[in-house]
Each structure stands twice: as C-alpha cells, then as structure tokens.
Amino acid sequence: MHGGFHYQRATSANLDASQIRYKMNPIPDALPLISSVMSTVHPLRNVSVSQLRTACSSCSLHELCLPAGLEADEMEQLDRIVNRKRPVKRGEYLYRAGGALQSLYAVRTGFLKSCVLHDDGREQVAGFHMMGELLGMDAIGSGKHMCDAVALEDSDVCEIPFIELEQLSRDIPALQRHFHRMMSREIARDYGVMLLLGSMRAEERLAAFLLNLSQRFAARGYSATRFNLRMTREEIGSYLGLKLETISRAFSRFQTEGLITVQNKSIELKDPERLRALIGQGA
Amino acid sequence: MHGGFHYQRATSANLDASQIRYKMNPIPDALPLISSVMSTVHPLRNVSVSQLRTACSSCSLHELCLPAGLEADEMEQLDRIVNRKRPVKRGEYLYRAGGALQSLYAVRTGFLKSCVLHDDGREQVAGFHMMGELLGMDAIGSGKHMCDAVALEDSDVCEIPFIELEQLSRDIPALQRHFHRMMSREIARDYGVMLLLGSMRAEERLAAFLLNLSQRFAARGYSATRFNLRMTREEIGSYLGLKLETISRAFSRFQTEGLITVQNKSIELKDPERLRALIGQGA
DNA sequence: TTGCCTGTTTGATCCAGATCAACAGACATA
DNA sequence: TATGTCTGTTGATCTGGATCAAACAGGCAA
Numbered sequence: 003m004h005g006g007f008h009y010q011r012a013t014s015a016n017l018d019a020s021q022i023r024y025k026m027n028p029i030p031d032a033l034p035l036i037s038s039v040m041s042t043v044h045p046l047r048n049v050s051v052s053q054l055r056t057a058c059s060s061c062s063l064h065e066l067c068l069p070a071g072l073e074a075d076e077m078e079q080l081d082r083i084v085n086r087k088r089p090v091k092r093g094e095y096l097y098r099a100g101g102a103l104q105s106l107y108a109v110r111t112g113f114l115k116s117c118v119l120h121d122d123g124r125e126q127v128a129g130f131h132m133m134g135e136l137l138g139m140d141a142i143g144s145g146k147h148m149c150d151a152v153a154l155e156d157s158d159v160c161e162i163p164f165i166e167l168e169q170l171s172r173d174i175p176a177l178q179r180h181f182h183r184m185m186s187r188e189i190a191r192d193y194g195v196m197l198l199l200g201s202m203r204a205e206e207r208l209a210a211f212l213l214n215l216s217q218r219f220a221a222r223g224y225s226a227t228r229f230n231l232r233m234t235r236e237e238i239g240s241y242l243g244l245k246l247e248t249i250s251r252a253f254s255r256f257q258t259e260g261l262i263t264v265q266n267k268s269i270e271l272k273d274p275e276r277l278r279a280l281i282g283q284g285a
Numbered sequence: 286m287h288g289g290f291h292y293q294r295a296t297s298a299n300l301d302a303s304q305i306r307y308k309m310n311p312i313p314d315a316l317p318l319i320s321s322v323m324s325t326v327h328p329l330r331n332v333s334v335s336q337l338r339t340a341c342s343s344c345s346l347h348e349l350c351l352p353a354g355l356e357a358d359e360m361e362q363l364d365r366i367v368n369r370k371r372p373v374k375r376g377e378y379l380y381r382a383g384g385a386l387q388s389l390y391a392v393r394t395g396f397l398k399s400c401v402l403h404d405d406g407r408e409q410v411a412g413f414h415m416m417g418e419l420l421g422m423d424a425i426g427s428g429k430h431m432c433d434a435v436a437l438e439d440s441d442v443c444e445i446p447f448i449e450l451e452q453l454s455r456d457i458p459a460l461q462r463h464f465h466r467m468m469s470r471e472i473a474r475d476y477g478v479m480l481l482l483g484s485m486r487a488e489e490r491l492a493a494f495l496l497n498l499s500q501r502f503a504a505r506g507y508s509a510t511r512f513n514l515r516m517t518r519e520e521i522g523s524y525l526g527l528k529l530e531t532i533s534r535a536f537s538r539f540q541t542e543g544l545i546t547v548q549n550k551s552i553e554l555k556d557p558e559r560l561r562a563l564i565g566q567g568a
Numbered sequence: 569t570t571g572c573c574t575g576t577t578t579g580a581t582c583c584a585g586a587t588c589a590a591c592a593g594a595c596a597t598a
Numbered sequence: 599t600a601t602g603t604c605t606g607t608t609g610a611t612c613t614g615g616a617t618c619a620a621a622c623a624g625g626c627a628a
Contacts, residue, residue, distance in 0.1 A: 126479055127483075143466045172458065185468045199526060201407045201408075240483065
C-alpha cells in the first residue's frame with residue numbers, strides 16, 4: 003500500500019482490487035490536501051493549510067467523531083485544543099491502567115483494544131476501537147485509567163486534553179451534547195456486551211461480534227461483508243468470554259455451514275441474514 | 286418501621302439501635318411537612334419550607350448523588366429543576382426499553398434493577414441501583430432507553446429532566462464535572478462487570494458481587510457486613526451470568542465454609558477477608 | 569386454617585465449552 | 599534460505615455449571 007495509508011497492508015493479498023479501492027476511498031488522506039492547496043486558506047478559518055490538513059473539518063471522520071454536529075467556527079475552536087496525529091505503533095500502549103487521565107483519544111486510523119486487568123494476571127478485553135471512536139472515558143470518574151489501551155496495528159490518534167474539552171463543552175452546547183452522547187453510547191454498548199456475556203452461547207456471541215464489526219465498518223464506508231480482523235483469536239475469545247479454541251471451532255463451523263468465509267484474519271460474511279437469525283435461537 | 290420509611294423494614298431485627306437511627310435520620314419522610322408549616326420560607330432560598338425539606342441540600346445523599354461538590358447557591362439552582370419524590374412501587378417500571386429519554390433518575394430510597402432485553406425473551410440484569418445512584422444514562426446517546434428499570438422494592442426517585450440538566454451543567458462547572466464523573470463511573474463499573482462475566486468462575490463472581498454490595502452499603506453509612514438482598518437468586522444469577530441453582534449452591538457452600546451466613550435474603554459476611562482472597566485464585 | 573404461589577434448596581444427570589495435546593502455517597530475523 | 603516464534607486448527611478428554619426434578623418454606627388471600 004502506498005502513502006500514509008497502510009491500514010490494509012498486512013492483508014492486501016487477500017483482497018481483490020475493487021475492494022481495496024473501496025476501502026481506501028472513504029478516508030482519503032491525500033485528496034483533501036490537494037484541494038486545500040488550491041484555495042490557500044479556508045475562508046472561515048484562520049489556520050494555515052498544513053494545519054488544515056489534519057483539522058477536524060477536513061477529517062473524513064468528523065461526522066462520526068467528537069465534532070459531529072458542530073458549526074465551522076465551533077470546529078475551529080475544538081481544533082485548537084486537539085493535538086492531532088499522535089502515532090501509536092502496533093503493540094504500544096496508548097495509556098495504562100492506573101495512569102492519570104490527561105486526555106481522551108479519538109482514533110484516526112488503526113485499531114486498538116482496551117483491556118481490564120485482574121490482580122492475578124487474568125485480562126479481559128473490554129473493547130475494540132476503530133476510527134472515529136473515543137477512548138479513555140472510563141478514567142473521568144476516578145482520574146485514573148481503569149484499563150490498558152493497546153494498538154493492535156500502527157495507529158494514529160487525536161489527543162484531546164480532557165480539562166480543556168470540559169471547558170470548551172461549556173461554551174459549545176453542540177459539543178457538550180455530542181460528548182454526552184458518546185459517553186452514553188459507550189454505556190449502551192457495555193450493556194450489550196453484558197447481555198452477550200451473560201446470556202448468549204458461544205456461536206451467538208461470535209455471530210453478534212461479527213455483525214457488530216460489519217456494521218461499524220459499514221458506518222465508515224467500508225464493506226459490510228468483507229473485512230479483516232485486526233485481533234487474534236485469543237483477543238476475540240477474551241472479549242467474548244471464550245477460549246481461543248472455541249473461537250477457532252466456531253469460525254470453522256460457520257464456514258462449513260456457508261455463513262462466512264474465513265482465511266486467517268480475512269472474513270467474508272456470505273449470509274449476514276442467517277447470521278443475524280442465529281442470534282436469538284438459544285434459550 | 287413506621288412512616289413512609291420502611292427501607293429496612295424486613296431486616297430491622299438484624300440491626301442495633303444506633304444503626305437504625307442513623308439509617309432513619311438522613312431521609313426523613315414525614316417530619317418535613319410539619320416543620321414547613323412552622324417556618325414558612327428559608328432565608329437563603331426563595332422556596333417554601335415544604336420544598337426545602339426534600340431539597341438536595343437537606344438530603345443526606347447529596348455527597349454521593351449528583352449535587353456532590355456544589356455550593357449552596359448552585360445546589361439551589363439544581364433543586365429548581367429536580368422533580369423530587371416520584372414514588373415507584375415494587376414491581377413498577379421507572380422506564381422501559383425503547384421509551385424516549387425524558388429524565389435521569391436519582392434513587393432516594395429503595396432499590397431498582399436495570400434489565401437489558403433480547404428479542405427472544407431472554408433478559409439480562411445489567412445493574413442494581415441503590416440510594417444516590419443515577420439511572421438512565423444509557424439513553425442519552427440514542428434518546429431512547431436501552432433497558433427497563435424496575436423497582437425491586439417500594440422506592441422514591443428524584444426526576445432530573447435531562448435537557449435542563451445539560452443546560453444547567455453549562456453554567457455550573459462543578460455540576461458538569463460531577464455529571465461526567467457519574468457517567469464515567471458507570472463505564473468503569475461496566476468494565477468491571479465484563480471482567481467478572483468474561484473471566485471469573487461462579488464463586489468468584491458471587492464473592493465479588495457480595496463485596497461490591499457491602500462496599501456500597503458501607504459508603505451509605507450502613508453495615509458493611511450485614512445487609513439484606515433486595516433481589517431474588519434468579520436476579521443475582523442473571524446479573525452474574527449464572528443460573529439461580531448455581532447461586533443457591535454457592536451461597537450454601539460459602540455458608541458451610543464459614544464465609545457468610547445466609548438466611549433467605551439476609552446476609553452476614555463472616556469473613557470478608559477470605560471472601561476477598563477468594564477472588565483471584567482462579568486461572 | 570387451608571391452599572395457592574413464588575422463591576429456595578438440594579440431588580442426579582448432562583453437555584457446552586474448557587483443557588490438554590499435536591501439528592501446521594505465517595511471519596520475522598538473520 | 600533457514601530458523602524460531604507466534605498464531606491458528608483440529609482431535610480427545612474432562613468438568614463446571616446447566617438442566618431436570620422433587621420437595622419445601624414463607625407470605626398471603628379466601
């Protein structure tokens with residue numbers, strides 16, 4: 003893959019050309035640049051072109067991310083407090099459990115996981131995070147992070163100093179509103195995970211997981227039916243409260259039943275409808 | 286127990302007198318009425334005494350609840366938007382999944398549960414809520430409640446219209462701050478539940494559950510070692526991702542091992558330390 | 569007092585998923 | 599190109615908790 007966009011690097015061999023193009027379209031890194039060069043400075047904003055490149059307003063994620071619903075001038079104010087493009091290499095920690103809360107982080111590119119730790123070494127994956135999603139909200143209550151955040155592939159995040167975000171959200175109702183929405187959606191997601199962990203059987207859990215990924219990729223303009231997993235079977239298992247062997251077997255069974263095609267990390271949903279029907283057969 | 290305060294009714298026999306007094310003091314139900322007749326209006330506030338009686342500033346929960354950390358005048362502003370004392374009878378719904386978000390609710394007295402529902406009828410208890418805790422935050426993201434909230438015993442809640450809370454929290458930084466803390470703590474709690482559901486065995490889960498209740502009762506000035514369950518074995522099981530028979534057996538085993546005394550809903554923790562040690566033996 | 573009705577306890581059996589084990593690819597480094 | 603280290607697959611066996619079943623206790627209405 004060329005340019006700064008190596009999101010699909012590891013698995014490009016598995017994908018046909020049309021899909022690669024499709025996946026690269028929605029989040030163009032280079033295109034905005036070009037158009038911004040043509041018109042020197044954005045009429046509404048007093049920032050240089052180089053800043054504009056990564057500004058929220060030119061970021062293809064802004065409808066999903068924190069600035070959703072902001073006016074241009076409001077977005078500019080938010081831009082001023084955001085430290086854009088902090089890279090996190092695969093395997094690196096964005097923050098660790100126990101560390102003091104400084105900032106929230108919005109994923110620009112890449113993929114991360116949050117892990118809750120238990121004294122005895124057990125760890126539980128509490129979530130996987132993709133572009134436009136906000137991390138670190140668990141730390142606001144105590145001032146300390148409750149979990150580790152680790153990059154599953156080379157990623158870029160926007161760093162949003164929390165104190166300043168809180169300050170700014172008093173001045174910008176739309177920002178306040180959307181920040182509350184994002185916290186609340188995290189709570190709603192957590193409730194869904196509890197339902198999954200507390201009352202679904204293994205195959206239902208995996209089906210729900212795949213459909214959730216599918217829906218999130220689709221919301222970002224990617225294919226809903228073909229995507230690559232960024233996490234290992236063990237990490238999926240941890241998230242779903244199952245062992246890696248169980249994940250592997252369930253994948254195999256889904257494949258022999260024609261529900262999906264799996265090859266290593268590459269997934270194709272062949273029959274999303276039947277997958278959906280699979281959830282809710284139990285009990 | 287007399288008056289409207291029967292929170293401890295079923296278990297008062299277990300408590301010594303000093304504790305009962307303590308428990309009854311903070312939330313006087315009947316007395317306020319009388320004194321309001323006597324002293325018409327509070328000097329600092331332009332509200333009648335009858336309103337003051339149940340005002341946040343006179344509520345024993347205010348250090349745990351939403352107004353934590355507010356100045357007197359700020360608390361007064363909050364008071365003005367809060368609709369105090371909405372009673373919810375045992376078994377009644379405070380709100381239902383799918384219903385539009387109007388208000389958040391702070392528990393004044395009593396005990397409630399939240400249940401996430403699945404199409405096929407399965408339900409998962411997502412949380413139990415006691416005095417000072419805030420319900421409904423899952424609904425902010427979508428504008429619709431994600432779960433049912435049901436009273437497990439006759440309860441009173443304060444109704445806090447969400448739009449007005451959001452508005453007011455722009456004017457009162459301490460309120461904004463604390464509201465964010467409460468949402469964040471819910472997220473942190475959820476992560477803990479995921480850890481529990483995803484990687485603990487049955488007895489660890491129950492021990493963690495008992496210790497969590499103990500700690501929450503203690504934070505409210507109740508005994509940390511003697512309390513009454515407000516929920517059935519089935520509800521505990523649902524919350525912990527286990528069947529009611531498993532809960533019952535685990536209780537029995539804890540009892541024969543001298544960790545606790547159980548009799549129906551009444552619990553005494555005989556050896557909290559060993560209970561704590563029990564968590565984290567597995568894996 | 570009787571007779572539900574709901575919730576709880578305890579025993580016997582079963583099974584979904586864990587555990588143990590062997591092996592096969594994929595990928596990274598030299 | 600060889601080599602070692604992760605990661606994933608599949609089989610055989612085991613087991614914690616589910617399921618099925620029976621009996622019982624407490625609350626409450628008639």
